[in-house]
Amino acid sequence: MASKQDTYQCSECGWTSVRWVGRCGECQAWGTVAERGAPKLKQVASSAPTASAQRISDVATDTAQRKRTGIGELDRVLGGGLVPGAVVLLAGEPGVGKSTLLIDVAAKWAGTGETTLYISGEESASQVKLRAERTGAMHDDLYLASENDLGTVLGHVEEVSPSLLIIDSVQTIATAEGDGAPGGPSQVREVTAALGRVAKRRNMAVLIVGHVTKDGSIAGPRTMEHLVDVVLSFEGDRHSGFRMVRATKNRFGPADEVGCFEMSETGIVEVTDPSGLFTTTHSEPVPGTCVTVTLEGRRPLLAEVQALVAPSPNQSSPKRTTHGLDSSRIAMVLAVLERKARLPLSQRDVYVSTVGGARVTDPSVDLATAIAVASAALDRNHPQRLLALGEVGLAGDLRRVPGVERRLAEAARLGFELAIVPTGSRDVTVKVPRLAGLRVVEVGSLADALGVLDLRRTASTSQ
Structure with missing residues (x-):
């Protein structure tokens, strides 16, 4: 029998229980509840803040102005563009066109004079370039790298100093700070949290590609959706060329907007009037x-x-x-x-x-x-x-x-x-x-x- 000091916690959503159960009572996932020692309450010592608190009227917002991605339908869903320091999660089924859309975003962002870094954990840099050439998404200020280690990714960020970082995908990146294999709940949580901290510190926008499960929900722990600022769902039938980007969470704009696209031989094309x-x-x-x-x-x-x-x-x-x-x-x-x-x-x-x-x-x-x-x-x-x-x-x-x-x-x-x-x-x-x-x-x-x-x-x- 478990002692009073023991508790059981779900690795997906963090739900806790005083006894072991096979199914999480919050996210309904099976086999994710494991025993953990109950945390001991400790007195936290105060420390000097790195910056003094400001009156809300004195806080500068010049560095938080939106920047357009160059794709009107995506800007519509984002609420007018990307906010520097924001972390955006784009999830969708395999083959729906997430990578094709993001390489186009990267090229158009670089075309405005901003440096863009595209990290692919699933393809080599040459494979990404072939897709970029096919879709016409080429620019000298667009940097490519194929990495699976978070530390190496952050080293590229320090070297290139991009204003937009694209991670394709978060399930392929691993860090020594997390337990388990890449794509596991602990790894995904640690990688997402680390990217969020770097984005806020460097005032850099981050676009993260996420996988989905068989039922269409975002794969990984539910806490990942709380760690990001914007959650976008990329929807579409692979037998149809129509694609739709839907915002399910947006801290900087409306969460009920959709953007319409069409998959063509030359890539993703935005559809401004989809009624026809x-x-x-x-x-x-x-x-x-x-x-x-x-x-x-x-x-x-x-x-x-x-x-x-x-x-x-x-x-x-x-x-x-x-x-x-x-x-x-x-x-x-x-x-x-x-x-x-x-x-x-x-x-x-x-x-x-x-x-x-x-x-x-x-x-x-x-x-x-x-x-x-x-x-x-x-x-x-x-x-x-x-x-x-x-x-x-x-x-x-x-x-x-x-x-x-x-x-x-x-x-x-x-x-x-x-x-x-x-x-x-x-x-x-x-x-x-x-x-x-x-x-x-x-x-x-x-x-x-x-x-x-x-x-x-x-x-x-x-x-």
Whole structure:
């Protein structure tokens, strides 16, 4: 039995327990709780401060002004640029384009007259140069080094004196101060903390590449996210060229911004107007489609939902196939369509997908999904420049969604003519200019929305 002086601590997040458990009660990781001696409380002697405390009004901020990276979409996510002394963690799946993006950032940063040091722990300097030549990311003030030891990395920093340091990746760097192999919780924690101290002391911005686990979360101890100033998530489907950088933590700006990029043969290209990537252009109205506007952070993005309804060869168990949408929400919308709009779907296969590989989790897509399915089931067209916004409730009602004004302003900018929104959105929809040619119709239920499009009557009698 453990003594009262013993305690057990999780190596991932630092959670403690008075007894051993197989699974951490905080981060839910298995096998990370180990026995440690309880720390003894000691009297800490005071020491002279290295610098006197200042009044907040006297603190100089000249050295903390943002510097743009030269990539507008990344600056947007960072809140306007990199803050000197900030430590930024960029995490993403293998092959998503993290190294390609950062070598471009390094070259553009060096192009402004600033010295940049790129440390690669996974590739040699010649391999990094080949990628830089392919993407056109070459500059004389960009220095490359391939190292795996933190002490040697800090020696390069002292020699080159860069204003931007890029570490690719933190899981490949080791230090004698940490226990275990490179990439282990102790090593990652010590390396990140040391880089943060050097960044603050030298007023140098640091970009760190981090790996992710199978479930998409950042690999390594959870304390690493607290040691950095900014956490960016690089997302994208390897079968699609679209990439998105999302801020999940930002001490110097908004934490709900996203940046849009596209992977091309020549590298990463920023996409300043991504709405056209997730919609298709039809010369004539096509049944089974509907467009909505989602919000990624504070950014409105158009998304097109396509549906196909076909007779099922196995009527006792019809197929429900989705791509880019939440299957459970699709099942709920189909149930509401059958129960409240009397649309026969129980013996038909239903396929619902988004265009361009977009992943949409915003509940505002419910109404667009319902209209697309109803249009496909009845093989009837609706107005071509139609936009639908609204969350569908189990009672068949439509609920308001946040950011209606920004969504409709984006639709009006792109030339949409009719928008169907839930009742109660009038206080914000009046701000949309009528000169834009967008007519806004408020409805209270899903059945009313189908009635506006002349689908409700047919749905009630169709078999």
